[in-house]
Structures are given as C-alpha cells and as structure tokens.
Amino acid sequence: MSFGILFWDEIRGFIKSKIMITLWVGMPVLSIILHFIQPNAEGMPVTILTSLLLASIGGLLAAVMLSTTIVNERNAKVYDLFLIRPVKRWHLLLTKYLAVFLCLLIASILSIVLGIIIDYATIGLSATAIILEALKSLAIALAAMSISCAIGILIGILVNSVALAAILSIYLGEQLSVLAVLPSVLLENINPALFSIGIGLGITVIVIIIEIAIFNRKQF
Amino acid sequence: MSVDTKTQEPIIQFTNVSKKYKDVQALYDVSFAIKRGDIFGYIGPNGAGKTTTLKILVGLIRDYSGEIKINNESLHTLINPGNLIGYLPQDVGFQDWRTVNHALTTFGLLSGMKKTDLQQRIPEILELVGLTEARNRKIKYLSGGMEQKLKLAQALLHKPQILILDEPMSGLDPTSRWQMKNIIRQLAESDITIIFSSHILSDVEDIATTIGILKDGNIVKIGSPQDLEQELIQGDTVEVIGEALMEKIVLIRDLPYVVKVDGEENNPNRLTILFNPNSDLNESIVSLLHFLSENRIVVKHFNYMKPSLEEVYLKYVTGGSA
Numbered sequence: 001m002s003f004g005i006l007f008w009d010e011i012r013g014f015i016k017s018k019i020m021i022t023l024w025v026g027m028p029v030l031s032i033i034l035h036f037i038q039p040n041a042e043g044m045p046v047t048i049l050t051s052l053l054l055a056s057i058g059g060l061l062a063a064v065m066l067s068t069t070i071v072n073e074r075n076a077k078v079y080d081l082f083l084i085r086p087v088k089r090w091h092l093l094l095t096k097y098l099a100v101f102l103c104l105l106i107a108s109i110l111s112i113v114l115g116i117i118i119d120y121a122t123i124g125l126s127a128t129a130i131i132l133e134a135l136k137s138l139a140i141a142l143a144a145m146s147i148s149c150a151i152g153i154l155i156g157i158l159v160n161s162v163a164l165a166a167i168l169s170i171y172l173g174e175q176l177s178v179l180a181v182l183p184s185v186l187l188e189n190i191n192p193a194l195f196s197i198g199i200g201l202g203i204t205v206i207v208i209i210i211e212i213a214i215f216n217r218k219q220f
Numbered sequence: 221m222s223v224d225t226k227t228q229e230p231i232i233q234f235t236n237v238s239k240k241y242k243d244v245q246a247l248y249d250v251s252f253a254i255k256r257g258d259i260f261g262y263i264g265p266n267g268a269g270k271t272t273t274l275k276i277l278v279g280l281i282r283d284y285s286g287e288i289k290i291n292n293e294s295l296h297t298l299i300n301p302g303n304l305i306g307y308l309p310q311d312v313g314f315q316d317w318r319t320v321n322h323a324l325t326t327f328g329l330l331s332g333m334k335k336t337d338l339q340q341r342i343p344e345i346l347e348l349v350g351l352t353e354a355r356n357r358k359i360k361y362l363s364g365g366m367e368q369k370l371k372l373a374q375a376l377l378h379k380p381q382i383l384i385l386d387e388p389m390s391g392l393d394p395t396s397r398w399q400m401k402n403i404i405r406q407l408a409e410s411d412i413t414i415i416f417s418s419h420i421l422s423d424v425e426d427i428a429t430t431i432g433i434l435k436d437g438n439i440v441k442i443g444s445p446q447d448l449e450q451e452l453i454q455g456d457t458v459e460v461i462g463e464a465l466m467e468k469i470v471l472i473r474d475l476p477y478v479v480k481v482d483g484e485e486n487n488p489n490r491l492t493i494l495f496n497p498n499s500d501l502n503e504s505i506v507s508l509l510h511f512l513s514e515n516r517i518v519v520k521h522f523n524y525m526k527p528s529l530e531e532v533y534l535k536y537v538t539g540g541s542a
Contacts, residue, residue, distance in 0.1 A: 001328055001332075005326065005329045005330055006330075009326050012322075013315055016317035016318075017315075017316065017317045073313075073315065075314055076311045076312075076313030076314075077309065077311050078312070078313050078314065078315060080280060080307075080309045080312050080394055081307075081309070081312055081327060081374060082330065082527065083279070083280060083303050084278045084279060084280060084305070084307045085302045085327065085330040085331050086300045086302050086303070086331070086332060087328070087330055106225075219241075
C-alpha cells in the first residue's frame with residue numbers, strides 16, 4: 001500500500017515544485033526552437049531531431065534531477081520520517097525512479113507528437129511513416145533515459161554534495177545512457193528499438209538492484 | 221548496569237544493547253526498563269549515545285547487539301513497531317513544497333490510517349499542538365517553534381503508545397518550551413509513555429518522572445528526580461545572606477545542631493550551614509534564627525537549599541558513577 005502512496009506523493013511533489021510543467025512545456029518547445037535555429041537540421045524531420053534531443057537532454061535532466069533531489073533530501077534528513085513508518089526502503093527508491101520516468105515519458109510523447117504534427121504540416125511525409133519512425137525514436141530515447149534515471153539514483157545515494165552529484169550525473173548519467181543508443185548506430189541488421197529497450201531495461205534493473213542493496217545498508 | 225523494574229511490567233526493556241560505528245563504541249551494554257506511562261528524561265553530554273539509543277528504538281538503526289523488548293516482544297520480531305511508536309527526530313526536514321496538511325496526510329496514510337479517519341484526526345492534533353491556523357501553510361514558511369510542533373503532530377497522528385522525542389525543546393523560545401512541556405505532561409496523563417532526550421536540565425527536572433544519565437555509551441545513573449537529588453543530600457543545608465557573617469562563622473560552627481559552615485572570603489555576607497542529620501530540621505532552623513537574632517546579626521535572606529539536577533548530572537558525568 002505504501003508504494004502507491006509514495007508514488008503519488010512523488011508525482012504531487014513534481015507538480016507542486018513545478019518540475020512537471022517545466023518538463024512538459026520545456027522539452028517540446030526546445031525541440032521546436034532547435035529545429036528553427038539549427039541550420040544543419042534543415043530538411044531533417046522534427047520527429048528525428050526531437051528524439052535525439054530527448055535522448056541527450058532528457059537523460060541528462062533525469063540524472064541531475066534525481067541525484068540532486070536525493071542528496072538534498074538525505075542531507076535534510078527527510079527520509080527519517082518515512083522510514084520510521086511501515087515503509088520499505090526499496091519502495092522509496094523505486095517510486096522516485098518511476099515518478100521521474102513517468103514525467104519524462106509524458107514529456108517525450110508530447111514532444112514527439114508535436115514533431116509529427118510539424119513534420120506532417122511542413123515536409124508532408126506520410127503519417128504512417130512518421131509515426132513508425134517516431135515510435136522507434138521514442139523507444140531508443142526512453143531506453144537511454146531509463147539508464148540515466150537509474151544512474152541518477154545511484155549517484156544520489158552515494159554522494160553527499162549536491163554540486164558533486166550534479167557534476168557526476170552530467171559525466172556518467174548521460175555517457176552511460178548512450179549505451180542504449182549505440183547498438184542502433186554500430187550494428188546492422190538489428191532492430192535498433194528492440195535492442196535499445198533490451199539493453200536499457202537490463203542495465204536499469206541491474207543498477208536499481210545494486211542501489212537497493214546499498215540503500216538498505218545505509219545508516220540514517 | 222541493571223535497573224529495578226519495580227512491580228509494574230515495563231513497556232520497554234533494553235538488555236545489554238551495544239552499538240559500534242566503525243571504531244567508535246556508541247553504546248556499551250546498555251540495560252534499562254521504562255514503565256508504562258513514564259516520562260523518561262534521557263540526559264548526557266554530546267556524543268554520549270542518546271540519539272543512537274532512540275534511533276535503535278524506532279528502527280532507524282538495525283545492526284545492534286543485545287535485546288530490546290516492547291510490550292514483552294522483541295523489536296526484531298515486531299511486525300510494525302512504527303504503529304506503536306511516534307518519533308520526533310532531532311534534525312529532520314520536510315520537502316519545500318509540502319503544506320502542513322499535506323505532510324500530515326501523507327505520514328498518516330503511510331502509518332496505515334484511512335483518509336476518512338485523517339480528516340477527523342488532523343484538526344484534532346493541530347488543535348492539541350496549537351497549529352490550527354497554519355494548516356494550509358507551506359512548511360518552509362513556518363517559524364522554528366511551529367515546525368517543532370508539526371514534528372510533534374506527525375509523531376502523535378497515529379495515536380502511538382510510546383512517544384520518542386529527541387531534543388523536543390531545542391531551539392524553542394520560552395513560551396514554546398512552556399507549551400511543549402504542557403503538551404508532554406498532558407500526553408503522559410493519557411497513558412502514553414514518553415522518552416525524551418534534552419540538554420536543558422531544568423526542563424528534564426520539570427517534567428520527567430524517571431531520569432537516565434548516559435555517559436560514554438553507558439547508563440551511569442537512573443532514577444526519579446527525587447531519588448537522584450536525595451543521593452547528593454548529606455544533610456539539610458540552609459543559605460544565609462546578611463551582613464558581616466564571616467565574622468560570626470566560629471560562633472555558628474560551635475552550635476550543637478550545626479555540622480559544617482562554609483563561607484567565601486570574597487563574599488563575607490553569605491554562609492551555607494549544614495545541620496546535624498540527627499537533629500530535628502524545624503527545631504534547628506528555629507534555634508539558628510533565634511541565635512542570629514540574639515547576636516544582632518542582620519539577615520536579609522534565609523533559604524533552604526536542595527541539590528539541583530545540574531549538580532547530580534555533573535557528579536555523574538564529570539565525576540564518574542557512584
């Protein structure tokens with residue numbers, strides 16, 4: 001039962017602290033702006049440009065957001081009041097991961113749908129082709145973001161300084177998330193979306209298991 | 221050291237509890253019992269192990285040795301100790317975006333309360349701690365005293381049997397301290413067992429029914445405030461302030477009911493006089509006043525002295541256990 005309460009509590013926190021609105025408005029707007037100000041992208045469908053942006057900026061935002069939030073909350077001893085109640089420690093971590101991932105998923109869908117609409121109106125590609133391409137791009141971007149989220153949590157529970165957590169998240173969170181994108185670039189004759197989802201899910205699960213083990217042993 | 225559990229069965233029993241942080245032994249074979257309805261004041265210098273003891277009790281520290289029983293059941297096997305215990309931690313924060321109402325709702329739900337029960341319980345508890353007006357205010361805009369009351373409110377929300385307060389009066393102004401002490405007394409009357417740590421000895425003396433003194437991870441003394449003070453009393457002592465009392469010190473010393481007279485050369489107008497424990501206190505006082513009057517000694521202040529908790533504390537903390 002505590003899982004659901006914690007999950008909606010996290011979501012409410014994102015709404016109240018205006019993180020959600022910033023992501024949901026900021027990411028789609030950023031992809032459109034980039035399309036218009038990037039001369040090299042001329043002719044490139046906004047859908048593709050958006051997915052590239054999501055994989056890099058989205059992952060980075062996720063890692064920084066999670067790591068700094070967790071360090072802040074640990075330093076402010078926010079978790080004591082949760083852990084003295086019948087709350088499992090892994091619920092705290094997993095609900096954070098899921099809440100951030102859900103926020104990013106919605107922001108990504110909004111951005112890509114906006115890209116499809118712009119592409120349909122400007123380049124005039126067939127709707128089916130754009131949607132298929134968009135889904136493929138979305139899957140790769142989400143796999144990369146999932147890895148970033150997991151790395152962000154790991155940094156959050158290991159590091160004590162907010163600044164250090166942000167720096168490490170930028171170094172590691174984004175770089176490691178590339179693992180989900182690489183197969184589609186390096187290997188031929190594979191389904192890049194399926195491959196990315198597999199790698200993204202695998203790395204995420206392994207990292208989350210490690211951080212749950214660390215968090216369970218952590219002294220509060 | 222072990223403590224007499226008296227006739228009543230204890231609600232909390234520590235037996236040989238030890239805790240080590242890397243190279244530091246925070247608690248060493250701590251054993252004591254707390255009776256139901258007690259207000260247990262836990263005092264000791266910084267780093268003595270007070271917060272460690274309380275954190276073990278609420279389940280935040282789990283790797284300790286020894287045995288803790290609550291209601292005669294081991295803390296390790298209790299399914300939800302959090303339901304029995306309310307905890308006000310010393311340093312704890314809330315996320316910036318939370319309002320008072322939202323924080324209490326979340327913590328109430330996490331404690332297993334129903335939303336409908338919370339709708340009734342939250343106003344009740346806010347009234348008790350005096351935060352009704354601040355119900356919809358963001359926590360980050362509360363004063364230090366109000367935040368402390370909110371911490372108390374979240375600890376009481378689920379009607380715990382045991383309330384653990386880590387430095388509840390710390391950082392409070394005199395009015396808020398007075399209010400907090402009143403609330404604690406009120407709660408103890410409703411049969412809640414209260415354990416609180418404090419650096420403010422006068423507060424502990426005011427409200428505790430049992431006091432435990434912790435030093436270097438050991439309980440060095442435990443007892444009621446009266447028991448502890450009694451230990452320091454060598455006999456009945458009075459303080460006399462008047463004029464040129466030092467000149468009469470030899471005369472006073474020779475009185476049959478006086479054992480000892482102390483005075484300081486730089487304060488010749490003040491004497492402390494220890495009466496013979498075998499003589500009647502009232503008769504001794506009357507005789508002394510009569511003697512002072514007969515010898516035309518001007519007395520401006522005459523006070524019966526009792527040892528303070530501070531003296532008891534200093535004896536055990538700086539002078540080792542008795």
